[in-house]
Amino acid sequence: MSLSQAVHPDHATAFWTLAPGRGALCRQELPAPVAGDVRVRALASGISRGTESLVFQGRVPAELAAIMRCPFQEGEFPGPVKYGYALVGMVEQGPAGLLGRRVFALHPHQDVALLPAESCRLVPDAVPTERAVLAANMETALNILWDGGAAPGQRIAVVGGGVVGGLTAWLAACLPGAEVTLVDIDPARAALADALGAGFALPDDAPDGCDLVIHTSATGDGLATALRLAGVEAVLVEASWYGDRPVTVPLGSGFHPNRLRIVSSQVGMVSPAFRPRWTLSRRLEKALSLLTDPAADHLLGPRLDFSDLPAAMAGLHDLPFGCPVVRYPRPNP
Secondary structure, three states: OOHHHOOOOOEEEEEEEEEOOEEEEEEEEOOOOOOOEEEEEEEEEEOOHHHHHHHHOOOOOHHHHHHHOOOOOEEOOOOOEEOOOOEEEEEEEOOOOOOOOEEEEOOOOEOEEEEEHHHOEEOOOOOOOOHHHHHHHHHHHHHHHHHHOOOOOOEEEEEOOOHHHHHHHHHHHOOOOOEEEEEOOOOOHHHHHHHOOOEEEOHHHOOOOEEEEEEOOOOHHHHHHHHHHEEEEEEEEEOOOOOOOOOOOOOOOOOOOOOOEEEEOOOOOOOOOOOOOOOHHHHHHHHHHHHHOHHHHHHEEEEEEHHHHHHHHHOHHHOOOOEEEEEOOOOOO
16 A cells, blocks of 8 residues: 555644643644645654743743744643644655655644645755754754854854754854854863864853854853853844743943844744845755754754653753654554
């Protein structure tokens, strides 16, 4: 029996945040397919620790609920809500050009999904399935560098050695002549920086006078460090997402004399300088193509079974470093 002739279930299992701090795998009916839909069987999905922990904890500000919606989200904040945006799967029903191919989609954690074909991006053959879950984070890192105007030869500091910070430092280190330093309070991140082609420093030892500083730690202390490292008339890109947490920004000392600029970066829109030519789809395809390098594997975290996802979300901050990868069971023949 070919893939296109296979019999498929009309239900799926998906992860839902039922209420702040409480999630479950829920069975739900799939919608009836329409022309142009493809059925995708999940192989892996990635958990974006920062954003998804805020959603799981019910800390999305009410005034930002519309902006924070992800594609194919169901329900509303704070819950019940189905949220997530890093799914890699195999097309098991659809046009010949996609049938049997691996695709990435900005879809919540779910074992099988019915999606418009145009919402799926082909995963390059050279990108392993589990590494492909980093595509959404890579897209964020790419947009951060665009927002900051990163250029060859610059002295660049990335404050915060998480997944997004690591990907951003990695991309920046590829710029010819760039002097890139990953700054983090954990000395163990020095090995990560080295694997990504960047230097490393603890906050007190980080080089100042930087041309571009990127902040991804989502902490007030990290933001203060980022401001201190910025050189005269430099740009600081604030790429952290704080949810409903207030943050103190130390705008005394050299902030005004040095004429610093703080630029926000958010992946929901393409960076303004690129927006006339780049669509969201083009940017996502570029992010996937950048994942052919095995160095990105250093940013993958613990592997989890789909059945363990509710418990993993409740203990997300206790999981080892890296983007947690959710593995899905193969269907019975």
